[in-house]
Amino acid sequence: MIIDRIHIRGLRAHNDSTVTFDAGVNAIVGPNGVGKTNILEAIHMLCLSRSFLTSKDNVILRRGSSLMEIEGHFTKDAGGSQKVRLAFVPGEGKKLFVGGSPLERMTDLVGRFPVVVFSPDDQRLTAEGPEFRRRFMDNIISQSSPVYLDNLLRYRQVLKQRNELLHASRRARRTPDEMVLESLTRELVMPGAAIIADRMAFIEAFAKHLDDAHQKISEVAEKPGIAYAPFGRAGIPEADIDSEDGSFPKGGITIPNESREQRARREKRVFELYADQLERNRRHEIARGMTLYGPHRHELDLTLDGHPVRRFASQGQHRTYGMALKLAQYDYMQHRREERPLLLLDDVFDNLDPARIEAFLAILGSDAIGQSITTAARREIVHNHLDPSACRTIFVARGGEVLEDETSIEKVPPKATAPREEPASPLADSLTND
Amino acid sequence: MQFSSESVETLVEQFSRLPGIGRKTARRLAAFVLKQPKSDVVEMAEALIAVKEKVIFCSTCFNVADHDPCPVCLSDRRDGGVICVVEEASDLMAVERTGGFSGKYHVLGGAISPLDGIGPEDLKIKELIARVAAPGDGPVVREVILAVNPSVEGDTTAYYISQLLAPFEVQVTRLARGIPIGSDLEFTDEATLTRALEARVSV
Ligand SMILES: [Zn+2]
Numbered sequence: 001m002i003i004d005r006i007h008i009r010g011l012r013a014h015n016d017s018t019v020t021f022d023a024g025v026n027a028i029v030g031p032n033g034v035g036k037t038n039i040l041e042a043i044h045m046l047c048l049s050r051s052f053l054t055s056k057d058n059v060i061l062r063r064g065s066s067l068m069e070i071e072g073h074f075t076k077d078a079g080g081s082q083k084v085r086l087a088f089v090p091g092e093g094k095k096l097f098v099g100g101s102p103l104e105r106m107t108d109l110v111g112r113f114p115v116v117v118f119s120p121d122d123q124r125l126t127a128e129g130p131e132f133r134r135r136f137m138d139n140i141i142s143q144s145s146p147v148y149l150d151n152l153l154r155y156r157q158v159l160k161q162r163n164e165l166l167h168a169s170r171r172a173r174r175t176p177d178e179m180v181l182e183s184l185t186r187e188l189v190m191p192g193a194a195i196i197a198d199r200m201a202f203i204e205a206f207a208k209h210l211d212d213a214h215q216k217i218s219e220v221a222e223k224p225g226i227a228y229a230p231f232g233r234a235g236i237p238e239a240d241i242d243s244e245d246g247s248f249p250k251g252g253i254t255i256p257n258e259s260r261e262q263r264a265r266r267e268k269r270v271f272e273l274y275a276d277q278l279e280r281n282r283r284h285e286i287a288r289g290m291t292l293y294g295p296h297r298h299e300l301d302l303t304l305d306g307h308p309v310r311r312f313a314s315q316g317q318h319r320t321y322g323m324a325l326k327l328a329q330y331d332y333m334q335h336r337r338e339e340r341p342l343l344l345l346d347d348v349f350d351n352l353d354p355a356r357i358e359a360f361l362a363i364l365g366s367d368a369i370g371q372s373i374t375t376a377a378r379r380e381i382v383h384n385h386l387d388p389s390a391c392r393t394i395f396v397a398r399g400g401e402v403l404e405d406e407t408s409i410e411k412v413p414p415k416a417t418a419p420r421e422e423p424a425s426p427l428a429d430s431l432t433n434d
Numbered sequence: 435m436q437f438s439s440e441s442v443e444t445l446v447e448q449f450s451r452l453p454g455i456g457r458k459t460a461r462r463l464a465a466f467v468l469k470q471p472k473s474d475v476v477e478m479a480e481a482l483i484a485v486k487e488k489v490i491f492c493s494t495c496f497n498v499a500d501h502d503p504c505p506v507c508l509s510d511r512r513d514g515g516v517i518c519v520v521e522e523a524s525d526l527m528a529v530e531r532t533g534g535f536s537g538k539y540h541v542l543g544g545a546i547s548p549l550d551g552i553g554p555e556d557l558k559i560k561e562l563i564a565r566v567a568a569p570g571d572g573p574v575v576r577e578v579i580l581a582v583n584p585s586v587e588g589d590t591t592a593y594y595i596s597q598l599l600a601p602f603e604v605q606v607t608r609l610a611r612g613i614p615i616g617s618d619l620e621f622t623d624e625a626t627l628t629r630a631l632e633a634r635v636s637v
Contacts, residue, residue, distance in 0.1 A: 164548040
């Protein structure tokens with residue numbers, strides 16, 4: 001899938017901008033603070049209904065503007081173009097239209113226009129807390145299977161209710177109504193088990209993509225490892241169920257060569273294990289006044305030659321690993337949906353050494369990647385490594401003005417970049433409640 | 435647009451407290467009321483007051499009615515052996531409009547939601563169990579249809595009730611979920627479509 005053209009009105013630096021893209025490598029060049037990243041944010045909003053930098057639409061709205069409007073024209077790999085329009089009015093919320101028809105729920109958009117974002121924040125994937133890795137998983141699986149996002153939203157809503165029951169009871173120094181707790185526990189375990197089963201199947205397939213990606217960009221032969229083991233390392237035996245049991249599966253991702261019946265049995269087993277875990281820890285949860293077990297707490301273990309990355313990796317290893325994770329995401333999504341995702345790269349080259357830039361641009365220019373759109377402070381960053389004729393260059397001047405050549409860009413000294421906000425999950429807010 | 439009159443602003447304020455009404459719509463409604471003849475406005479105001487003064491709740495099914503018991507509970511042409519459980523009286527009216535249900539009803543008055551401070555004791559659940567446990571002069575209850583919303587709160591309430599009804603010899607059912615009639619398959623969200631596929635029926 002590629003984006004041919006985007007029209008942006010009332011978004012941060014952009015009063016009224018139109019940008020046209022090529023099917024291959026695109027570079028958006030200009031001084032810091034002129035609105036290069038805003039163009040990537042706008043594209044991202046058309047794909048996943050929100051920016052990759054913030055979940056607050058008011059922040060993205062141009063100061064003094066009463067309307068934000070983004071319109072993009074996409075072409076699918078199989079041919080056929082589709083127009084996506086997003087309109088945001090403060091106080092009235094967002095509206096999305098695909099091919100002229102309004103979408104009832106923002107989440108219905110997810111997965112239709114697959115997108116992968118590289119940003120300097122990717123280092124946090126390996127260096128910081130588990131919530132970053134959960135968001136990473138949730139993003140990929142949601143874009144790959146709409147049922148996953150549905151289960152995620154459902155889980156999050158039950159979690160809120162269950163936490164409130166536990167918390168309110170603790171505050172009032174009484175035990176929660178046993179049957180209400182039981183009902184909410186069951187409602188939690190249903191989508192929870194589907195999420196866990198989907199994540200397990202996803203990691204099983206994803207490991208190979210990560211291995212390939214890491215090999216492509218790392219100069220040393222180190223082996224990445226990835227594991228998701230919410231119930232310990234022993235693995236999960238199948239449950240004995242009648243294949244007529246219609247309650248399973250609720251999730252959509254299967255392990256390669258897994259039949260629907262096997263998937264149903266695996267999910268049922270996860271359901272039992274999760275339900276049992278909550279049952280055994282009920283007193284503990286009541287005492288603490290919150291839900292302590294479930295996919296909102298799970299860790300995704302990343303290793304390099306068997307050593308936990310978070311504790312042992314060097315700065316350079318973190319950077320390589322983060323990029324490998326995103327490259328593997330691209331590869332996985334492309335295989336799964338048979339649609340090439342859009343690749344957005346936000347200022348990733350500015351802090352990279354020339355050898356890594358070289359290796360990475362070679363991948364962008366190769367057949368492995370479809371359309372990519374990257375921002376860079378200086379055109380040399382891209383043009384020193386890539387034939388300018390093989391790359392469309394778009395210049396952005398002060399005030400968000402989009403130009404086809406750079407003659408009229410004022411020479412302004414680069415401003416210090418504003419501190420980054422907490423990265424928003426590009427999907428529903430993360431499951432994290434810790 | 436800002437009205438300069440304080441009483442108009444008060445009316446806008448009142449309208450915007452109604453569910454689903456934003457300030458913009460509230461202003462439009464207020465402007466409409468301003469243009470209406472006084473007799474129409476008096477009629478509307480009286481209807482609002484009458485609803486609080488005259489309407490009572492049926493002591494059997496807790497539907498809103500002018501008399502207790504309500505006409506549905508009183509009717510002997512309706513099957514008292516089947517009870518359709520709904521969250522609100524407006525849901526009852528929706529089921530009734532289908533014309534396809536000839537049993538009786540039970541209005542819970544909401545759904546279990548700790549976030550809203552609503553527990554089972556705030557709903558007419560005890561009363562429902564009592565109807566099943568001791569049908570009195572009426573027929574034995576054979577089926578309870580839980581026509582609650584497919585939300586987290588509705589589903590939690592449904593499970594809660596089904597556990598309470600487990601000891602009785604009564605069939606407990608839920609509404610099927612599927613694709614809304616009249617909607618285009620192409621524009622049905624994939625999650626609903628997946629669920630509908632799973633719950634497919636043979637033809
Ligand atoms: Zn009645």
